[in-house]
Amino acid sequence: MKHLGNPTKAALAALTLAAMTAPAQAQQGLDEPFQKPFKEALAGKTVAYVPVAMNFDLTEGWYAGLKKELEPFGVKFVIRDANWNTNAGAQAVTSLISEKPAVMVVHNPDVQTYAKLLQRAENEGIYVIQINMGSAYRSSAFVGANWVEIGERQTEGVVKACEGKSNKIAIIQGALSAAASAYTLKGVENVLAKHPEIKVVSSQAADWDAAKAKAITQTVLKQNPDLCGIVGFWDGMDIGTAAAVKEAGLTGKVFLATSGGGERKGACELVKSGAFDLNMSYDVPTQAAQMAGTIKWLLSSGAKPGSIKGSEYTTLIPITKENADSQTACWNLSDLKK
Amino acid sequence: MKRFRVNQQEIVFAVFALLFLVFSIFLNGFLTADNMLTLLQNVAVLGILGLAMAIVVIGRGIDISLIAALAVPPGLVLQMVQNGHSLPTSLLTAVLLTIAFGLVNGWLIAYAEVPSLFATLATGLLLAGLGQAALFQLDVVQWSPGMNGFERLGQGTVLGIPTSIWMFAIACIVVAFLLRQTRWGAYIYAIGDNPYAARVTGIPSRPIIVLQYVITALIGCFAGLVLAASVNSMPTRIFNSTLIYDVILVVVLGGIGLSGGRGGVLNVIIGTLLIGTMLNGMTIMDISYAGQNLIKGVVLLLAVITDSFLNPRNEETAQQGDI
Numbered sequence: 001m002k003h004l005g006n007p008t009k010a011a012l013a014a015l016t017l018a019a020m021t022a023p024a025q026a027q028q029g030l031d032e033p034f035q036k037p038f039k040e041a042l043a044g045k046t047v048a049y050v051p052v053a054m055n056f057d058l059t060e061g062w063y064a065g066l067k068k069e070l071e072p073f074g075v076k077f078v079i080r081d082a083n084w085n086t087n088a089g090a091q092a093v094t095s096l097i098s099e100k101p102a103v104m105v106v107h108n109p110d111v112q113t114y115a116k117l118l119q120r121a122e123n124e125g126i127y128v129i130q131i132n133m134g135s136a137y138r139s140s141a142f143v144g145a146n147w148v149e150i151g152e153r154q155t156e157g158v159v160k161a162c163e164g165k166s167n168k169i170a171i172i173q174g175a176l177s178a179a180a181s182a183y184t185l186k187g188v189e190n191v192l193a194k195h196p197e198i199k200v201v202s203s204q205a206a207d208w209d210a211a212k213a214k215a216i217t218q219t220v221l222k223q224n225p226d227l228c229g230i231v232g233f234w235d236g237m238d239i240g241t242a243a244a245v246k247e248a249g250l251t252g253k254v255f256l257a258t259s260g261g262g263e264r265k266g267a268c269e270l271v272k273s274g275a276f277d278l279n280m281s282y283d284v285p286t287q288a289a290q291m292a293g294t295i296k297w298l299l300s301s302g303a304k305p306g307s308i309k310g311s312e313y314t315t316l317i318p319i320t321k322e323n324a325d326s327q328t329a330c331w332n333l334s335d336l337k338k
Numbered sequence: 339m340k341r342f343r344v345n346q347q348e349i350v351f352a353v354f355a356l357l358f359l360v361f362s363i364f365l366n367g368f369l370t371a372d373n374m375l376t377l378l379q380n381v382a383v384l385g386i387l388g389l390a391m392a393i394v395v396i397g398r399g400i401d402i403s404l405i406a407a408l409a410v411p412p413g414l415v416l417q418m419v420q421n422g423h424s425l426p427t428s429l430l431t432a433v434l435l436t437i438a439f440g441l442v443n444g445w446l447i448a449y450a451e452v453p454s455l456f457a458t459l460a461t462g463l464l465l466a467g468l469g470q471a472a473l474f475q476l477d478v479v480q481w482s483p484g485m486n487g488f489e490r491l492g493q494g495t496v497l498g499i500p501t502s503i504w505m506f507a508i509a510c511i512v513v514a515f516l517l518r519q520t521r522w523g524a525y526i527y528a529i530g531d532n533p534y535a536a537r538v539t540g541i542p543s544r545p546i547i548v549l550q551y552v553i554t555a556l557i558g559c560f561a562g563l564v565l566a567a568s569v570n571s572m573p574t575r576i577f578n579s580t581l582i583y584d585v586i587l588v589v590v591l592g593g594i595g596l597s598g599g600r601g602g603v604l605n606v607i608i609g610t611l612l613i614g615t616m617l618n619g620m621t622i623m624d625i626s627y628a629g630q631n632l633i634k635g636v637v638l639l640l641a642v643i644t645d646s647f648l649n650p651r652n653e654e655t656a657q658q659g660d661i
Contacts, residue, residue, distance in 0.1 A: 055470055055477045056575075084578055176627050205627040209579060210478075210569040215380040219621040222376045223367045236478045240569040247493055247500075265480040275570075333475070 041300045043074035046101035050092050052109045052133075053084045056236070057263035057333060058284055059107065062131065064336040065288020066105065070295065086113050093117045097124055103295050108133040111179045122306035127298045131291060132282070133180055141294045142311040145282035147180050150316065151187020151231070154257035157278040157318075158229035159195050161255035165228035170220045171203040172213050172241050174233040181205070184233050184259070201227065210240030217244035227254050235260030235267055235279055242275035251275070262317060268330035271319050279319040285331045287314050347593035347605055349644060354612040361619045368622060375500055381614035382502035383565045387581075388588035388606040389513045390557035395589050396517070397550045398530040398598025399447060399454035403439075403462030405582050407558030408565065410469040411436045413572040415563070417474050419484040432559060439465055440555035444548030458551075466577040479572040492568030505564045506610075509557060514603040516553070526550060531599030587634070588613055591641040595648075 047070060051059035067077050080096065082089030086109045093114055096104055104126050108114050115137040118128045122139055132144035158169055171188060174181035192198055202220045206213035213232070221227060221244060230245070232238035238258040245254050255277045260267055262281030270276050290312050301308075323329040362369040387404060394401045411432035418428035439461070446457040470477070481489070492502050517523035525546045528536040537543045566572040592609025594601030616637070620630050 053477070055474065057476055060476065084575070202621070202624050204621065204624065207579065207627075209576065210571060210573050211383065211565055211576070214569050215617070216621055218376045218380060219373070219618055222370070222373045223622055236571075236573065239478075239480075239571045243493065243569050265482075266478070269480075 038296075038300045039073065041302070042070075042296065044076070045074075045103070045299060046076045046078060046099075047103045047105060047295060048096050048099075048101040049077065049079045049105045050082060050089060050096070051079075051107040052082055052089065054079070054081045057266055058132065058261040060333055061261060061263065061284035061331070061336055062105075062107075062288045062291065064333070065285050066292055066295075068336070069289065069292030073296075075295075082109070084109075086110070090114060090117060093121070097121050097126065100124065101126060102299060103127045103129060105129045105131060105291060105295075106135075107131050108135045108179075110177060111136050119306075125305050127295075127305045129291060129294055129298075132287070138309050140298060140305060140309060142313075143287060143291045143294055144312075144314060145287075145316065146313040147183030148187040148190070149313075150259045150280045150282070151184035151189075152191050153187075153280055153316065153318065154184075154231050154259060154278065155188045155191035157257045158231050158255050159191060159198055161277070162198065162228040166224075166226040167198050168201050168224050168227050169198055169229045169231065170201055170217070170224075170227060172216060172230060172232045172238065173203065173205040174208045174237065176205050178208075181233055188231055206237055206240070208234055208237045210237050210243075212240070213237045214240030214244045217241045218248070221245065221248045221250065221254070225250075229255040229257070232256060232258040234258065235270065235276065238276065239266075239270065242270065246275065262319065262330050264330040264332050267319055268324045271321060271324040277320065281317040281319050281330070282314055283317050283331070285336060288336075290314060347601075347608060350591055350593055350612055350641070351608050354608060354615060357612070357615050357619070361615065361622075365619060365622055368619065373618070375503070377614045377618040378503045378506070379500040380617065381610050382500075382506040383561050383568070384581075384584055384588060384613065385506045385606060385610035386509045386557060386561040386564065387585045388592070388610055389509050389603065390554045390561065391585050391589045392592075392594050392601065392603070392606050393513065393517070393526065393557075394454065394550050394554050395594050395596060396530045396598060396601060397526045397547060398533065399547070399550065400586075400596070401443065401458045401551065401554050401558075402455065402582060403443060403458040403465065404554065404558045404585060405577050405579070406462040406465040406469075407436055407439060407555040408562035408581075409572065409574045409577045410465050410473065411439075411559045412562035412566045413469060413479045413574040414473050416479040416481065416485065416566060416572050420480065420482040422484075425484060425488065433556070436555045436559040437552055440552030441548060443555065444551035447551065448544040448547035462577070466574075469574055474574055477573065477575040479566075479574060481566075481570040489567045489570060492564045492566070493570075502564055502568055505560075509560065510603050510607065513557070517602055522546060522549060527599055529598075583638075584613065584634075587638045587641070591637070 049063060049066065054060060063079065070077055080092035082092060089109060090113055094117060097120060104121055106114060106118060106128060108130060115135040118135060118139050119137045121128050128139035129141045129143060130139055134142050162169065173185060201224050204216050206216055230241060232241050235258045242256055245251055245256060251274050257278040258276050259280040261284040267279045267281055271279050317329060319329050367373060390404055391401060414435060415428040415432045418431060419425055443458055443461050446452045447454045490501060494501055496504055525541050528541055529543050529546060533543060588606060588609040590596060591612055592605035594605045
């Protein structure tokens with residue numbers, strides 16, 4: 001202290017004095033300068049949601065999650081259900097462009113159909129967030145699963161289970177027109193390229209249909225009773241695949257890997273029952289939370305739509321017998337809707 | 339012309355026999371008892387639906403809403419059980435819904451005289467929409483513990499034969515009995531052959547038409563229950579699939595003329611066997627999806643062309659709106 005000059009000493013004394021009186025001032029509170037503009041940026045804004053269809057776990061989960069996060073801030077949340085109809089979806093996007101919501105959350109049925117429309121929307125000043133299925137146009141944000149990674153990790157699981165066995169596997173694809181199915185297949189191919197010992201005895205599309213998946217699997221299992229693994233592309237369809245494996249008495253012998261949104265009844269319960277050995281979950285509530293976060297960030301940033309572009313690939317949760325019982329591996333749609 | 343006349347049933351049976359022979363010789367693992375059972379099991383639900391469709395087609399109608407009857411009432415059973423209702427209550431509700439649905443179809447076609455194609459196209463959409471909007475939480479209605487035991491309807495075996503094949507067999511016997519042994523069955527043929535003549539001879543055509551659609555819806559619902567039991571869930575989105583075309587394929591391929599009054603259960607069985615053999619063979623050969631559709635489309639086209647040659651339209655009774 002002796003090196004300090006007098007003025008410093010005086011300042012210190014003043015600070016001490018100030019510190020003694022400060023508690024009284026702190027009780028008056030301090031305004032956080034950014035929350036008000038944030039609230040203003042969100043209040044009264046419209047967020048439009050265009051899923052490929054409602055009424056299935058993924059889109060219902062995203063809807064509930066977004067609603068929960070956005071409505072308390074006075075955001076108006078509207079939905080345009082394409083109901084598996086690509087034309088209806090394109091019309092919905094087109095009419096939304098003229099209605100000018102602040103944000104569009106779009107679930108693409110394929111890579112091309114909406115691409116031009118989404119670009120137009122961003123030019124018109126609407127933020128576009130694409131979810132789980134991207135299009136050829138890169139918009140402000142993509143939030144969703146990495147299908148190639150899903151295919152890779154499922155196949156890795158199957159290849160591992162096949163070690164020392166017949167090395168014969170089957171692939172049950174979704175619908176050929178769906179990019180999610182094609183991307184997943186790419187992931188499968190990536191892994192198979194590294195494992196030439198694996199023989200694919202059947203690779204067929206079951207159209208996301210459980211009954212078709214069951215029929216294909218039954219026939220394949222009769223031809224190849226020594227099959228060691230199956231890569232399925234969606235848990236809603238692979239209920240049928242699992243039923244065929246069970247009827248052939250091969251549960252536990254044929255490793256069945258699938259993927260889905262991680263809803264408890266469709267994922268954890270079926271892994272617990274032994275129907276699936278591995279279910280790569282893209283954890284819908286977390287995806288919904290990331291979508292909501294992105295919307296909040298974009299609206300409060302004031303950035304020009306289309307001027308910044310980024311991606312958020314969500315983390316996958318591999319559901320196996322080990323974690324199927326845990327509270328966190330899966331989610332309940334009924335809880336999310338509360 | 340008389341000296342060389344084969345009917346479509348014989349042609350299709352010959353095609354089936356030929357295909358079967360070729361597959362047996364050239365396709366490893368096709369001709370095994372196990373694979374034969376799988377083949378039948380895979381088409382059992384389609385066969386049951388074919389029977390349902392056959393009844394209305396014989397009566398000179400068509401029921402496009404059949405897949406809605408397959409999807410919605412059984413889906414309702416699964417949903418109600420999931421929500422905590424008992425299985426018998428849920429089944430009863432579903433049966434009542436199915437009967438009501440059949441009555442609406444029948445009334446529209448018999449009394450309001452809407453052509454069956456348009457009437458059932460609309461009611462099918464209505465029922466599927468009702469299911470989606472009001473009855474189901476999700477498109478795929480999952481099995482719940484309350485349903486345990488019921489999966490025996492579509493899974494497992496009795497005397498070494500998969501249950502779904504038994505269900506198809508039972509449905510065949512019931513429909514054959516209805517069509518061939520009862521007066522109502524005879525009336526259905528009469529109406530299909532010539533509706534005006536049938537009415538003139540004093541057959542209660544309108545109530546019989548209503549009855550056809552009620553029975554068809556009930557068989558559709560039964561097929562749905564077998565399907566749900568076999569895959570442990572009810573994918574109600576199946577309504578949007580092309581299943582209805584497969585059903586029509588089975589019926590037309592089997593030789594039940596779309597102009598009505600002809601054919602029977604045997605035709606459905608033959609049509610189902612041919613489709614089953616084709617699907618099974620193509621799956622074993624691992625033919626791509628597009629290739630399978632192409633082959634199916636060509637076969638349907640050939641069947642329809644043969645049908646119009648062998649069962650020419652009856653110029654006296656044909657009218658606009660007929661299929």
